[in-house]
Amino acid sequence: MKKLVIDPITRLEGHGKILLYLDDQGGLKGAVLQVPELRGFETFCRGRRAEEMPQITERICGVCPEAHHLASARALDAAYGAQVPTTAWIQRELFYNCYIFADHLLHLVFLGGPDLLLPADTPKANRNFLGVLQAYPELGREIVTVRARAQRVLEIIGGRAIHPVFALPGGVARSLTADEGKEIAGHTEAMVGLAKAFVTFFHEEVLPDPGYQSLLASTHAQLPTHYMGLVDGNSAPHFCRGEVRAVSSDGHELFRLDGAGALAKIAERVEPWTYVKFPYLKEPGWTGFEAGPDSGIYRVGPLARLNVAERMATPLAQEEYERFFDFFGEKPVHATFAYHWARLVEMVQAGEAAASLAADKGLTGTEIRGKLGTPGEGVGVVEAARGTLFHRYSLDENGLVQDLDLIVATTHNAAGIGLSVKQMAEDVVRRGSLDEALLNQIEMAFRAYDPCLACATHFLPGEMPLVVEIYDTEGNLDRRIAR
Amino acid sequence: MTAASRAKAVVVALGNPDRADDGVGPAVVQALRPRPEVEVWEAIRGGLPLAQALVGFERALVVDACPALSVGEVALIPLFPTDGPRTPDHGSWLHGMGLAQALAALGMAGLPVPKTWALAIGVEGLLPFRRGLSPEVARAVPAAVAEVNRWLAN
Numbered sequence A: 001m002k003k004l005v006i007d008p009i010t011r012l013e014g015h016g017k018i019l020l021y022l023d024d025q026g027g028l029k030g031a032v033l034q035v036p037e038l039r040g041f042e043t044f045c046r047g048r049r050a051e052e053m054p055q056i057t058e059r060i061c062g063v064c065p066e067a068h069h070l071a072s073a074r075a076l077d078a079a080y081g082a083q084v085p086t087t088a089w090i091q092r093e094l095f096y097n098c099y100i101f102a103d104h105l106l107h108l109v110f111l112g113g114p115d116l117l118l119p120a121d122t123p124k125a126n127r128n129f130l131g132v133l134q135a136y137p138e139l140g141r142e143i144v145t146v147r148a149r150a151q152r153v154l155e156i157i158g159g160r161a162i163h164p165v166f167a168l169p170g171g172v173a174r175s176l177t178a179d180e181g182k183e184i185a186g187h188t189e190a191m192v193g194l195a196k197a198f199v200t201f202f203h204e205e206v207l208p209d210p211g212y213q214s215l216l217a218s219t220h221a222q223l224p225t226h227y228m229g230l231v232d233g234n235s236a237p238h239f240c241r242g243e244v245r246a247v248s249s250d251g252h253e254l255f256r257l258d259g260a261g262a263l264a265k266i267a268e269r270v271e272p273w274t275y276v277k278f279p280y281l282k283e284p285g286w287t288g289f290e291a292g293p294d295s296g297i298y299r300v301g302p303l304a305r306l307n308v309a310e311r312m313a314t315p316l317a318q319e320e321y322e323r324f325f326d327f328f329g330e331k332p333v334h335a336t337f338a339y340h341w342a343r344l345v346e347m348v349q350a351g352e353a354a355a356s357l358a359a360d361k362g363l364t365g366t367e368i369r370g371k372l373g374t375p376g377e378g379v380g381v382v383e384a385a386r387g388t389l390f391h392r393y394s395l396d397e398n399g400l401v402q403d404l405d406l407i408v409a410t411t412h413n414a415a416g417i418g419l420s421v422k423q424m425a426e427d428v429v430r431r432g433s434l435d436e437a438l439l440n441q442i443e444m445a446f447r448a449y450d451p452c453l454a455c456a457t458h459f460l461p462g463e464m465p466l467v468v469e470i471y472d473t474e475g476n477l478d479r480r481i482a483r
Numbered sequence B: 001m002t003a004a005s006r007a008k009a010v011v012v013a014l015g016n017p018d019r020a021d022d023g024v025g026p027a028v029v030q031a032l033r034p035r036p037e038v039e040v041w042e043a044i045r046g047g048l049p050l051a052q053a054l055v056g057f058e059r060a061l062v063v064d065a066c067p068a069l070s071v072g073e074v075a076l077i078p079l080f081p082t083d084g085p086r087t088p089d090h091g092s093w094l095h096g097m098g099l100a101q102a103l104a105a106l107g108m109a110g111l112p113v114p115k116t117w118a119l120a121i122g123v124e125g126l127l128p129f130r131r132g133l134s135p136e137v138a139r140a141v142p143a144a145v146a147e148v149n150r151w152l153a154n
Helices: A042-047 A050-058 A065-079 A086-111 A115-118 A130-134 A137-158 A180-204 A210-217 A259-263 A302-308 A313-330 A338-358 A413-431 A434-449 B020-030 B045-054 B099-108 B141-153
Strands: A001-007 A016-021 A028-033 A227-232 A243-247 A254-256 A268-270 A277-283 A377-384 A389-393 A401-406 A466-471 A477-482 B009-014 B038-043 B057-065 B074-078 B115-122
Touching: A028 A243, A028 A413, A042 A050, A042 A401, A050 A389, A050 A401, A065 A086, A065 A259, A065 A377, A065 A389, A086 A115, A086 A130, A086 A137, A086 A180, A086 A254, A086 A338, A115 A130, A115 A180, A130 A137, A130 A313, A130 B099, A137 A180, A137 B045, A137 B099, A180 A313, A180 A338, A227 A302, A227 A389, A243 A259, A259 A377, A259 A389, A277 A413, A302 A313, A302 A338, A313 A338, A389 B009, A413 A434, A466 B045, B009 B020, B009 B045, B009 B074, B009 B141, B020 B038, B020 B057, B020 B115, B020 B141, B045 B099, B057 B141, B074 B141, B099 B115, B115 B141
Parallel strands: B009 B038, B009 B057, B057 B115
Antiparallel strands: A001 A016, A001 A466, A016 A028, A227 A243, A243 A254, A268 A277, A377 A389, A389 A401, A466 A477, B074 B115
C-alpha cells in the first residue's frame, strides 16, 4: 500500500496534512485530514486571570483573532453572569459583521477566487490571486478598497489595526464618538454597495460558467452530512449571538440550544493514528468516516449556516438566499462547492447588518459595561467565518482559569473535509492521475471549506508551500511533488 | 489614524509572546527608543490584513521570527526584490498569502504600498506555549535592535 501525503508546511506540531492511502492496485483506500492541534495551550492557560483570555486566545490564531476575541468575551460574560448593555452589543455585532464581511471577501476573491473566478483551463502561472486581479482589474480595485474600509471599522472599534483589544467580560472597553460613528456609517454604506455589485458579478460571470456548474453538480462533491450553526430568534443566521441549531441530513431539526446545551450534544472521536479528535453528534453517534442520516458527522460554516436557517436577516441577503435554494431545488444543500455561494449570501447579510447597526443611535451610547457576578463556568459561542467556535472556561472564586475547552471551526469540519477530499481524490485516482491534477482537485475541495490551520500565517516566509510525498508500503519515499 | 496623518515609516513586530521565541519581534521593538516620526506596532496578523494596514506609509519594517534561519541569526530581507514581488505559480493555498504577495496585490490595485523589509530572527521550527525567550534568541535581540536602528537611519 502506498501512502500519499499533502503537507502545507507550518510551524505547528503535527502540521496540517492530507494523507491519502492507496492500495496496491493504485486505488484509494482512505483519506484523512490532520488538523494542527495547539498542544500545551490548555496547560498554559490554567491559572491565568480570566480577563486575559480574550487577548491570549486571539493570539493563537493569525487568521481569525476577531472570532476568538469575541468568543472568549462571551464565555466570560456567561462565566460572570454579566448582562451586556445594548450599546456594547451594537459595537460587538457591528465589529463582528465587518469581520465576516472582510474575511468572506478575502476568501471569495483571493483564496478561493482562483477556483471560483477563473476558467478551469487557466494556465497554472495565472491561476492565483494576481490572475484574478488581471482578469477583473476594476472589480479587484473596488474590492481591495472596500475591504480596507471594513478593516478600518475593525480598527476603530477594535482599538488596533491588526488585532482587537476592545471586548471585555460584560461589555466593551470604550464608547465611540459621534465622529467615529459617522465615519463607520460611511464605510458600511460602501460595503453594501460592493455586496450588491459582487452579487451582480457572480450571477453574470461566475454562476453561468460551465466549470462552476459542473463543480456544483459533481457527484464527487455531494456530502449528505448534518449541519450546525447559530440562528437568531427568527431562525436567520447570526454570527455572534443566538442559539445553536442543528439539522439532519434530511433537514429536520435535531436540536436548538444555547452554547452549553449544544456542547453537551457533541462528543469527540479519538482515532489511534492521530492526536486530532473528531467531533460528532452524540445522537445518532459515531459510525465511522461516512456521511448520511445514521452518521454523527456534521458540518459547520457558510453552507451549514444557510442549511440550518429558515431565512436571512436582511433583505438583499434574503433575495440571494432564495436564489440559492431555488437553484438547487432542495434543502439541505449538500454540494461542497456551494460553500462559495453560501459565503457570498452571508457576505451580503454582513454588509447590510453592519450598515443597519452603524445607523443605530445606540452605537455611540455611553453605557458599555454590565456588572459582573461571581465567577463560575461559562460557554461562549460565535460563528467564525469558517464555522462555529466554542470557548468554555471554568473559573475559580478568584477569577483564575481552572479549566478550558476550545472547539474551533476546522476541527468541527475535520471529518467532513476528509470525506470531501476522499471523494475528489477517488475521482482523480480513478482517472489514473496522481500529480498536478490531484493537487488542484484536492486543493479545491479543501479550500471550499476555507479551513484555518491557525497560527502559521504571519510566520516568515509567510507562505505555505504545498508538498506531496508518496510512500511505498515499507515507508520509503516513492515520489515527491512540491510547488 | 488616517494614512494622511501617519508617520512615513512603521516598524511592525509580528509574533505571539505566549509562544516562547515567536515573541522575539515584540521583544525587539520593546527595546527601541521612542521616535515621534516612526510608528511601532505589535501584531500577530500578517498577509492581506497587515498589508492593508501598511498602505500609506513610505517604508515598513516587519520584525518576525524565522525558522528558516539558524537560531539567533539576524537577517534583513527586502520583501520587494528589484525583479518584482515573488508570487506563487499555483492557486492560493488556504490562508497562506504572504505579506509580499499581499503587497503585490494591493500595488496592482493601485494602492500606495510601502517599500518593505523583513528583519528575520532565527528560531526553532516548533515553539511551545511559554512566555519568555530562549537564551539563544534573547542574545540576538541587541543585534536585531541595532539593525532596526540602522534601517531607520537610512
